[in-house]
Amino acid sequence: MEILLNELNExxxxxxxxxxxxxxxVSKKYDIPKAELYxxxxxxxxxxxxxxPKYIIRICKSVSCGMNGSKRIIKxxxxxxxxxxxxxxxxxxxxxxLGHCGEGxxxxxxxxxxxxxxxxxxxxxxxxxxxxxxK
Amino acid sequence: xxxxxxxxxLLENSENYEYKNFKKALSKKRGExxxxxxxxxxxxxxxxxxxTAKKWEFVENKENVVLICNGDEGEPGTFKxxxxxxxxISIFLEGVLISSYILNAKDIYIYIRxxxxxxxxxxxxxxxxxxxxxxxxxxxxxxxxxxKIVKGAGAYVCGDETSLINSxxxxxxxxxxxxxxxxxxxxxxxxxxxxxxxxxxxxPLIIRDGGEEYSKIGSNKSKGTKLISxxxxxxxxxxxxVEFGSGTLKEVIFDLAGGIRDDKxxxxxxxxxxxxKILKKNEIDISFDYESLEKAGSSIGSGAIIVGDESVDIxxxxxxxxxxxxSETCGTCFPCKEGNRQVDYLLQKIIDGKGKxxxxxxxxxxxxxxxxxxxxxxxxTAGTLVTSIxxxxxxxxxxxxxx
Numbered sequence: 228m229e230i231l232l233n234e235l236n237e238x239x240x241x242x243x244x245x246x247x248x249x250x251x252x253v254s255k256k257y258d259i260p261k262a263e264l265y266x267x268x269x270x271x272x273x274x275x276x277x278x279x280p281k282y283i284i285r286i287c288k289s290v291s292c293g294m295n296g297s298k299r300i301i302k303x304x305x306x307x308x309x310x311x312x313x314x315x316x317x318x319x320x321x322x323x324x325l326g327h328c329g330e331g332x333x334x335x336x337x338x339x340x341x342x343x344x345x346x347x348x349x350x351x352x353x354x355x356x357x358x359x360x361x362k
Numbered sequence: 363x364x365x366x367x368x369x370x371x372l373l374e375n376s377e378n379y380e381y382k383n384f385k386k387a388l389s390k391k392r393g394e395x396x397x398x399x400x401x402x403x404x405x406x407x408x409x410x411x412x413x414t415a416k417k418w419e420f421v422e423n424k425e426n427v428v429l430i431c432n433g434d435e436g437e438p439g440t441f442k443x444x445x446x447x448x449x450x451i452s453i454f455l456e457g458v459l460i461s462s463y464i465l466n467a468k469d470i471y472i473y474i475r476x477x478x479x480x481x482x483x484x485x486x487x488x489x490x491x492x493x494x495x496x497x498x499x500x501x502x503x504x505x506x507x508x509x510k511i512v513k514g515a516g517a518y519v520c521g522d523e524t525s526l527i528n529s530x531x532x533x534x535x536x537x538x539x540x541x542x543x544x545x546x547x548x549x550x551x552x553x554x555x556x557x558x559x560x561x562x563x564x565x566p567l568i569i570r571d572g573g574e575e576y577s578k579i580g581s582n583k584s585k586g587t588k589l590i591s592x593x594x595x596x597x598x599x600x601x602x603x604v605e606f607g608s609g610t611l612k613e614v615i616f617d618l619a620g621g622i623r624d625d626k627x628x629x630x631x632x633x634x635x636x637x638x639k640i641l642k643k644n645e646i647d648i649s650f651d652y653e654s655l656e657k658a659g660s661s662i663g664s665g666a667i668i669v670g671d672e673s674v675d676i677x678x679x680x681x682x683x684x685x686x687x688x689s690e691t692c693g694t695c696f697p698c699k700e701g702n703r704q705v706d707y708l709l710q711k712i713i714d715g716k717g718k719x720x721x722x723x724x725x726x727x728x729x730x731x732x733x734x735x736x737x738x739x740x741x742x743t744a745g746t747l748v749t750s751i752x753x754x755x756x757x758x759x760x761x762x763x764x765x
Contacts, residue, residue: 267533272517289439290683291594294595295595329599
């Protein structure tokens with residue numbers, strides 16, 4: 228049995244999003260109506276139907292990270308992105324638990340985990356991405 | 363109290379692992395092995411605590427059984443499955459193989475949340491490394507084994523076994539109405555067993571030591587050890603292994619996790635993830651096992667112990683949970699979709715200073731209806747934390763300035 232979800236994940240990873248063209252192809256391949264496929268794709272938070280920027284920053288907002296200050300980190304990140312006009316390069320999302328609750332607040336950038344975030348640390352990391360030192 | 367490294371010891375010594383326990387299992391009959399699992403009294407480690415052997419007996423002697431390993435760890439505060447996958451993947455895989463042999467399941471699906479990149483990579487490599495083991499297995503059963511990794515894509519509800527099955531089938535991952543239970547009609551209508559990663563990782567130990575020996579570890583009714591994930595305001599958060607009944611919840615927090623950070627005072631403990639009832643600081647001097655936690659009105663849950671100190675605003679914790687369930691409900695059954703939205707809406711009103719006394723009753727009522735009528739575990743447990751906060755933190759509720 229071929230796994231639809233694995234194929235969708237692969238398209239997401241290589242293309243950055245699942246285009247209408249890809250949706251049509253997949254819907255034929257798996258014999259699923261396009262509308263149903265759209266319903267499946269949009270259910271998952273890691274799948275996108277519009278092109279995404281180069282970097283996706285996910286900030287955990289669940290309870291443990293929340294207690295350790297994730298709200299402040301969200302604010303710091305948004306301010307940094309705004310101040311440096313990086314909206315086209317970074318997509319910032321508040322997400323639920325990333326599974327690193329012991330090391331909160333936690334963020335991920337293109338799925339690479341950065342833990343125990345402080346304002347200073349997170350600004351440094353963003354700066355390194357901006358200047359191409361981190362990819 | 364000390365950590366009991368029973369599973370951890372095996373995980374820590376699993377480099378170039380040779381699957382000894384699996385080889386041992388293959389030399390025995392399925393019925394004999396199931397008997398060992400039964401004797402061990404192992405209960406599912408995902409959250410519900412259902413006896414593993416009892417679940418497996420539902421598919422005994424059935425054809426075309428499917429085994430699904432649930433690694434969609436998403437309950438806030440839980441990171442013990444990731445610990446297993448990153449630190450001892452071969453022990454987990456051995457558990458999968460032994461279980462599939464006992465269950466006569468030739469179709470195996472390992473579902474891991476997409477965020478766990480390292481775990482997925484390690485599993486892919488280990489399956490290749492264990493090629494000889496698979497060949498030996500196939501020769502023994504004179505049939506082929508089909509093992510597939512499925513990567514999650516960000517949906518908490520997939521931790522529910524019926525949603526997980528829909529997800530693997532390529533459907534929208536909404537929950538299914540039970541019955542029929544997966545053991546009767548699961549993946550592609552085949553009899554299906556869904557087990558948590560930690561549960562399966564216990565299997566090699568039961569085979570190695572025998573069910574009877576295994577059942578000597580733990581308390582009267584809770585056998586073995588539990589991997590717990592401690593997070594929040596403690597000095598040493600992390601994954602610890604606790605023998606059931608070997609100490610109190612308080613000792614787990616103070617002896618293992620080093621107590622509360624920054625010389626602050628403990629305020630509350632959420633003992634098993636945000637689907638379990640909160641315990642106040644004077645309620646945690648209880649033995650850490652299924653029966654004692656249940657007696658205290660809460661649950662071991664997934665083993666996610668979330669600790670809050672005096673600085674944590676309890677209303678914020680309630681709102682965090684309601685927000686979580688509002689966004690993670692699959693939206694299919696009305697009580698869960700609408701109930702969670704209403705609870706979140708009412709809490710927001712309270713936070714905005716527009717709360718009314720009657721809201722508290724309303725939240726409890728809505729949560730009760732959702733608990734009784736939602737079709738899967740997500741909805742059934744969604745209101746647990748919020749209502750227990752309202753019940754137990756009456757003093758602070760007064761400060762919410764309700765009209």
